[in-house]
Amino acid sequence: MIPLEPMVAIWPSEAAKYGGQPNLGRGGVRLRSGSGATSVEVHESTGSRAPNATAPMGTTLTPAPEVVPDPEVERRALGRWWQSRLGGPLLLEILICAVLLVVYKGARLVAEGDVGEALQNARKVIDIERALGVFNEESAQRLALNSVGLIRFLNSYYLYAHFVVTIAFLVWLYTRYPLGYLSARRVLVVVTFLGLIGHALYPLAPPRMLDGFVDTASRFGPSSYGDGGVYGGLANQFAAMPSLHFAWAVIVAWGMWRFSTSHWRFLGVCHPILTLAAIVLTANHYWIDAFIGLMLVPIGIVADRVLPRWRRQNLPREARFDLTAGDTAPGPVSTSL
Secondary structure (H helix, E strand, O other): OOOOOOOEEEOHHHHHHHOOOOOOOOOEEEEEEEOOEEEEEEEOOOOOEOOOEEEEOOOOOOOOOOOOOOHHHHHHHHHHHHHOOOOHHHHHHHHHHHHHHHHHHHHHHHOOOOHHHHHHHHHHHHHHHHHHOOOOHHHHHHHHOOOHHHHHHHHHHHHHHHHHHHHHHHHHHHHHOHHHHHHHHHHHHHHHHHHHHHHHHOOOOOHHHOOOOOOHHHHHOOOOEOOOOOOEOOOOOOOOOOOHHHHHHHHHHHHHHHHOOOHHHHHHHHHHHHHHHHHHHOOOOOHHHHHHHHHHHHHHHHHHHHHHHHHHHHOOHHHOOOOOOOOOOOOOOOOOO
16 A cells, blocks of 8 residues: 555656656646545646545455457358458469469370370471471571570579569559459460360470470579479370460460559569570470460450450349459459450
8 A cells, every 4th residue: 555645745846846756747736634534636737627526445446348259240240351352362263273273284294295296286386387488496596505594584584473463463463453354364264274275285396305406404403304403294294285374475465464553563564574584495395385375365355355244144143242342453454344
């Protein structure tokens, strides 16, 4: 218990008289002891006087009652989160992308054709390019081999950028331009589906398997295929026609230019240019592979305009997620979605 002296007054202007500088803010406190009670008076510097607050000695103050959460409020908050872009739609998109990746890898393995057929098709492609006057992959690679650093960079770009840049592009669209994300995802799905059909129907050996070309990944690293490669045996090395590496890169550039308003969007054009250099100079694709992959992109864009109409006509409203609910992100969106 703190001993209290009768009629002790403490004022900010007189604090020094009582041996200290108590932290009284702008006001003073008067403590008065009486029989069985303590009276507290608070005085503001303006001279106003607060009513006495009197409590019997030994009285225990009761804390404020604890606030009990309302289950109904929590349920509504959970429902709003589930319907937001960071709830159910996000989990659904992650699941869709994971399934598509598994299907992409699995289909490429199932579509792996006969070695003899793949080599025969490679010779046919070279004959077509020679007839068109564009068969110069061998001489272009020979020129690039003068710089080992360049070759290693292109090997790394071929190995990692295909997935890393595409995933980063989709995440950026999902957070900034949700309607653009839906559009880009549909284009990617359609183009990949058509590409997998091409891999199954036309197995094609890449140039690095032919005489006159150098397998730069196995010689200089990092290696993509075969023993010690990142993909190991989990990749179809005859899935060269069309080049989905280049098709995906073009989709990234299209999406950045279509949906972004930033002055930096032109950097998206650099991705397909670097990808084209990587797939050709490392002897993983022919020029025709890239051209066919490029031709698939307009087909995907047309399908992107058709599929939303089918969805609106056939999918019940309650079964849909609205990625734009509560979205305030600036930027252009596709009105056809």
